[in-house]
Amino acid sequence: MSRLIVISNRVSAPKAQSAAGAQGGLAVALSAALREHRGIWFGWSGKETEEFTGHLDMQRNEGVTTATIDLEQQDIDEYYNGYANRTLWPLFHYRIDLTEYERHFGSGYERVNERFAQSVMPLVEPDDLVWVHDYHLLPLGAMLREKGVKNRIGLFLHIPWPPTRLFVSLPFHERLVTSMLQYDLIGFQTQEWLESFLHYVEKELGGKTHPDGTVEYKGRTVQAKAFPIGIDFDEFTEGARSKMAQDACDRLVKSARDRKIIIGVDRLDYSKGLAERFDSYERFLSDNPEMAGGVILLQIAPPSRELVASYQNIRENLETKTGHINGAHADVDWVPIRYVNRGYPRAELAGYYRAADIGLVTPLRDGMNLVAKEYVAAQDPEDPGVLILSRFAGSASQMPDALMINPHSAEEVSEAISRALAMPRTERKKRYEALMKSVREEDVVKWREDFVAELFQKQRAN
């Protein structure tokens, strides 16, 4: 079996995750993948250094070897807070209005990718499979090729790929995608993002694409394919059976005092549609005055990317909205929204999910959304809650038995909440069983096995 070298922006050791509560689907998914695979996880330590040295901090923890580098302040500003999270993230989530095109972000992004390439090179052995993750590192494969790496290299993009008409607003878009065509395998979360990518390659680069996702471009053959990511089902359900989960469930049920509970769990990110969700909930309260005092929305929203202005704005906006909704609707013994700006360990979250009658997942655009899958996995099979899911989440394509909504329509979301609260147990069970089948079967193990098997098969074409 080939060794796996996983490269991602963030590296998160398994112990650190379970202690603090990993607040990102990528960290959750990769630790599960590496637990079974001999290999190394390489990336940024999350720390800052005065001067970049390329020093590798190697650690071994619960069967996973990690190798990390520190970055300079300017690197972090231009690469992570800049090009990754002020240019690519908003553009790839269709928010061209929030996308910033600064030349120094682009040069910082390339410089850091070059630093990643230089630092990881000594770790790569001839038979290793190299698996690069996400939008932070799109040109890394090409930089490794320039340094003579002949190994099979795959890329998995965890976020959407935008339609061509939006993507071409990115300066130097051809350069970015041409560099991506140095990978052997490019994975997307859904068929829709895959098709957008193939469309771009045909229309803008003049490459030839085939129905099975094969791309031919300037003598190279690259495979593109959808690999929907799942949760670590075994680990999650074990956590959901723990005392921590049980205590959390009891605590929430007790504090709700027979009220219906709706839960949302999201990084504080504009792509998650939190402002629209709060508006929809207010619409529900206004349309259903008899529900006053009978329902609460628990929104867990740990802060994210706090140095980026658009993330500071969403935080302020939600604080104002929560204050407004609670002010307008609360009573002496009832507050309609419990808005919590902190993160919890996943086992504790599992208890909160289980206590909730509705899981409200309403992103405006989301690569996958693992929270939707975790909500289902945490339910009591005999009395499950209802998942309300945005049609714009990647997970929607695998979860047709959720109540599917358009998150831009407050009316639709409000009606879905009413319908979920009134749904008979037989229908809830039927939907839960269908959803659970995909959550169980299409888990992170299958995702990793499918991607790695495909990468293993692909011989470098040139």
Ligand SMILES: O=P(O)(O)OC[C@H]1O[C@H](O[C@H]2O[C@H](CO)[C@@H](O)[C@H](O)[C@H]2O)[C@H](O)[C@@H](O)[C@@H]1O
């Ligand atoms: O590392 P951060 O900047 O704090 O962000 C956390 C992660 O967010 C994104 O997650 C995506 O990957 C998930 C798993 O595939 C997927 O379910 C979700 O829809 C995506 O948004 C990001 O892509 C990761 O790189 C970040 O680590």
Ligand SMILES: O=c1ccn([C@@H]2O[C@H](COP(=O)(O)OP(=O)(O)O)[C@@H](O)[C@H]2O)c(=O)[nH]1
């Ligand atoms: O307080 C929290 C909030 C979130 N998460 C985890 O963070 C992940 C979020 O992944 P998702 O795919 O939903 O979105 P992302 O944040 O990666 O965009 C899920 O596994 C959550 O359980 C967590 O551990 N603690």
